[in-house]
Amino acid sequence: MRFSLLKLSSFSIIISISMALFSDLELAKSASPDYTNLIYKGCAREQFSDPSGLYSQSLSAMFGSLVSQSTKTRFYKTTTGTTSQTTITGLFQCRGDLSNNDCYNCVSRLPVLSGKLCGRAIASRVQLSGCYLLYEVAGFAQISGMEMLFKTCGKKNIAGTGFEERRDTAFGVMQNGVVSGHGFYATTYQAVYVLGQCEGDVGDSDCNGCIKNALEKAQVECGGSSSGQIYLHKCFIAYGYYPNGFHRDPPSSNTYGSSGSSSSSGTTGKTVAIIVGGTAGVGFLVICLLFVKNLMKKKYDDY
Structure with a gap:
C-alpha cells in the first residue's frame, strides 16, 4: 500500500513537472518575435x-x-x-x-x-x-519608386465569399489612413487586417500614389487570396484574413500558406529553437524519472 501511494505521488510529480515544462516551451514559442523573419x-x-x-x-x-x-x-x-x-x-x-x-x-x-x-x-x-x-x-542607377520588388500571395483562395468586398473596403480605409498618418497605418475591418507604409522621406502625395499602386497590384496579383504582401521601391502593403480573431502582427507569408520567393529562414530559426528547447525538456524529464526511480527503490528496500 505504501509503495502504491509512493508510486502514485511520484507519478503526479512527474506529470506536474512535465506540464510546467512544456507550458514554458509553448510560452517561449508564442513569445518569439516574427519581425526579424x-x-x-x-x-x-x-x-x-x-x-x-x-x-x-x-x-x-x-x-x-x-x-x-x-x-x-x-x-x-x-x-x-x-x-x-x-x-x-x-x-x-x-x-x-x-x-x-x-x-x-x-x-x-x-x-x-x-x-x-x-x-x-x-x-x-x-x-x-x-x-x-x-x-x-555613388552612381548606382536609380529605379522608379513604383517598381515592384517582391510579392507573395496566400495559397488559400476565398474568392466569391464576400471577402474581396471586405478587403477592398479595408484597403480604402488604410490608404486614407497612411496619408493622414504621414506614412504608416494599420487597421482591421471585418476580420481583414491591412497595413501600409511608405519610405520615411516620401511626401504625403507621393505616398498616396505609391500605396494606391500597391493596392491595385495586390488586387490583380493576388486576386481572392486570403493574404498578400506587395513591396514597391518606396512603399509596401500587407493584408490577411483572420476569421478566428485579430492578430497583432502583420500578415506573414505563412498566412494560409504562400506563393512567392519569400525566405523561410526565420521559420527555420524558430523550429531549431523549439527543437533545442524540447530536447532540453526531455533530458530534464529523464533525470526526474531516474531520481524518482532511485527514491522508490530506496523506499521499497526500507519497507
Missing part, C-alpha cells in the same frame, strides 16, 4: 573592388550610424565616404508599430545579413518583417 533580399550583381579598403570603411561607418540611430527613430538616412568615388548612401526603416527596442533588435541584424546575402555588392536591400536596410554606392 527574412522576407526578401535584393543584391546588385556588380561587386565593388576595394584594394585600399576605403569602401569597407565607408560601409562599416554607415552600418554603425544606422544601427545607433535605430534606438531612437524608425527611419534614418545617411551618406558616408571620404571621396566622391567611395560615397555610400544608406537608410533603414522600421515598421511604424515597432517600439524603439524592437526597431533596434531588428535593424542590428541587417548589416550581418546584408554581408552574408549580398557579399560586397555595390547596392543591397534586405527586407525583414519589421524593418529593412538599403545602401547604394
